Amino acid sequence: MDDIEFPVVSDDDSVFPRNISDSVCPVCHKRKLGEGNETAYIHGGALLLEESSDGVEKANLTESLEGFLFFDWNGSNNASADFELALNVKKGQFSINFCSTTCLRKFLNSCVDKLEENIELVNNA
Numbered sequence: 001m002d003d004i005e006f007p008v009v010s011d012d013d014s015v016f017p018r019n020i021s022d023s024v025c026p027v028c029h030k031r032k033l034g035e036g037n038e039t040a041y042i043h044g045g046a047l048l049l050e051e052s053s054d055g056v057e058k059a060n061l062t063e064s065l066e067g068f069l070f071f072d073w074n075g076s077n078n079a080s081a082d083f084e085l086a087l088n089v090k091k092g093q094f095s096i097n098f099c100s101t102t103c104l105r106k107f108l109n110s111c112v113d114k115l116e117e118n119i120e121l122v123n124n125a
Protein backbone atom coordinates (compact mmCIF):
# COMPACT_ATOMS: atom_id res chain seq x y z
CA MET A 1 0.00 0.00 0.00
CA ASP A 2 3.03 2.24 -0.32
CA ASP A 3 1.49 3.75 -3.46
CA ILE A 4 -1.31 5.43 -1.48
CA GLU A 5 -0.63 9.09 -0.67
CA PHE A 6 -2.18 10.71 2.37
CA PRO A 7 -4.49 12.44 2.85
CA VAL A 8 -6.53 10.30 0.46
CA VAL A 9 -9.33 12.90 0.35
CA SER A 10 -8.91 16.66 0.60
CA ASP A 11 -10.45 19.91 -0.65
CA ASP A 12 -12.85 19.15 -3.54
CA ASP A 13 -11.68 15.53 -3.85
CA SER A 14 -14.08 13.85 -1.44
CA VAL A 15 -14.10 10.35 -2.93
CA PHE A 16 -11.17 7.91 -2.98
CA PRO A 17 -10.34 6.58 -5.49
CA ARG A 18 -11.37 9.77 -7.31
CA ASN A 19 -13.25 8.33 -10.28
CA ILE A 20 -14.80 5.39 -8.52
CA SER A 21 -16.70 3.90 -11.48
CA ASP A 22 -13.47 3.56 -13.50
CA SER A 23 -11.35 2.37 -10.58
CA VAL A 24 -10.16 -0.83 -9.03
CA CYS A 25 -9.73 -1.35 -5.31
CA PRO A 26 -6.75 0.73 -4.07
CA VAL A 27 -5.58 -2.15 -1.87
CA CYS A 28 -5.69 -5.31 -4.01
CA HIS A 29 -5.69 -3.50 -7.39
CA LYS A 30 -7.85 -6.34 -8.75
CA ARG A 31 -11.57 -5.93 -8.21
CA LYS A 32 -13.60 -3.12 -9.80
CA LEU A 33 -15.37 -0.55 -7.67
CA GLY A 34 -18.50 1.43 -8.42
CA GLU A 35 -22.13 0.65 -9.05
CA GLY A 36 -23.01 -3.02 -9.19
CA ASN A 37 -19.81 -4.10 -7.46
CA GLU A 38 -19.33 -5.05 -3.83
CA THR A 39 -17.94 -2.09 -1.87
CA ALA A 40 -16.86 -1.63 1.74
CA TYR A 41 -16.19 1.98 2.59
CA ILE A 42 -15.41 4.56 5.19
CA HIS A 43 -18.04 7.28 4.93
CA GLY A 44 -17.54 10.21 7.23
CA GLY A 45 -18.09 13.87 7.78
CA ALA A 46 -20.62 16.26 9.15
CA LEU A 47 -23.99 17.77 8.35
CA LEU A 48 -25.26 21.16 9.40
CA LEU A 49 -28.33 21.01 11.64
CA GLU A 50 -30.86 23.64 10.64
CA GLU A 51 -34.33 24.23 11.93
CA SER A 52 -36.89 24.51 9.18
CA SER A 53 -39.94 26.76 9.28
CA ASP A 54 -42.05 23.94 10.78
CA GLY A 55 -39.64 23.74 13.74
CA VAL A 56 -38.15 20.41 12.74
CA GLU A 57 -34.36 20.15 12.74
CA LYS A 58 -32.89 18.74 9.54
CA ALA A 59 -29.32 17.78 8.69
CA ASN A 60 -28.08 19.34 5.46
CA LEU A 61 -25.00 19.36 3.29
CA THR A 62 -23.44 22.80 3.21
CA GLU A 63 -20.49 24.60 1.69
CA SER A 64 -19.76 25.90 5.19
CA LEU A 65 -18.22 22.68 6.50
CA GLU A 66 -14.84 21.02 6.05
CA GLY A 67 -14.42 17.35 6.88
CA PHE A 68 -11.39 15.70 8.42
CA LEU A 69 -10.25 12.38 9.83
CA PHE A 70 -6.92 12.18 11.65
CA PHE A 71 -5.07 9.32 13.30
CA ASP A 72 -3.46 10.75 16.45
CA TRP A 73 -1.21 9.55 19.26
CA ASN A 74 -0.13 11.24 22.49
CA GLY A 75 2.79 9.78 24.46
CA SER A 76 3.26 9.85 28.20
CA ASN A 77 6.08 12.40 27.69
CA ASN A 78 3.79 14.88 25.89
CA ALA A 79 5.16 13.72 22.55
CA SER A 80 2.59 13.45 19.80
CA ALA A 81 2.31 12.05 16.31
CA ASP A 82 -0.44 12.01 13.74
CA PHE A 83 -1.33 11.83 10.08
CA GLU A 84 -4.30 12.98 8.07
CA LEU A 85 -6.51 10.52 6.22
CA ALA A 86 -9.02 13.21 5.25
CA LEU A 87 -8.16 16.91 5.30
CA ASN A 88 -10.19 20.08 4.63
CA VAL A 89 -12.80 18.18 2.60
CA LYS A 90 -15.28 20.68 1.17
CA LYS A 91 -18.93 20.21 2.16
CA GLY A 92 -17.73 18.07 5.06
CA GLN A 93 -18.34 14.58 3.69
CA PHE A 94 -16.07 11.96 2.18
CA SER A 95 -15.92 8.29 1.23
CA ILE A 96 -12.94 5.95 0.96
CA ASN A 97 -13.77 2.81 -1.02
CA PHE A 98 -12.56 -0.79 -1.18
CA CYS A 99 -13.71 -3.99 -2.83
CA SER A 100 -14.29 -5.90 0.40
CA THR A 101 -14.05 -5.80 4.17
CA THR A 102 -10.79 -7.72 3.77
CA CYS A 103 -9.24 -4.82 1.85
CA LEU A 104 -10.85 -2.26 4.20
CA ARG A 105 -9.22 -4.09 7.14
CA LYS A 106 -5.83 -4.15 5.38
CA PHE A 107 -6.13 -0.42 4.71
CA LEU A 108 -7.01 0.38 8.33
CA ASN A 109 -4.10 -1.77 9.51
CA SER A 110 -1.80 0.16 7.16
CA CYS A 111 -3.13 3.41 8.67
CA VAL A 112 -2.15 2.22 12.15
CA ASP A 113 1.23 1.13 10.71
CA LYS A 114 1.70 4.65 9.32
CA LEU A 115 0.80 6.17 12.69
CA GLU A 116 3.31 3.87 14.37
CA GLU A 117 5.98 4.92 11.84
CA ASN A 118 5.31 8.56 12.77
CA ILE A 119 5.45 7.70 16.48
CA GLU A 120 8.81 6.05 15.93
CA LEU A 121 10.08 9.18 14.15
CA VAL A 122 8.99 11.32 17.14
CA ASN A 123 10.48 8.91 19.67
CA ASN A 124 13.80 8.80 17.80
CA ALA A 125 14.05 12.55 17.23
Ligand SMILES: [Zn+2]
Pocket residue numbers: 025026027028029030031098099100103
Ligand atom coordinates in the same frame (compact mmCIF):
# COMPACT_ATOMS: atom_id res chain seq x y z
ZN1 LIG B 1 -9.58 -5.03 -2.79
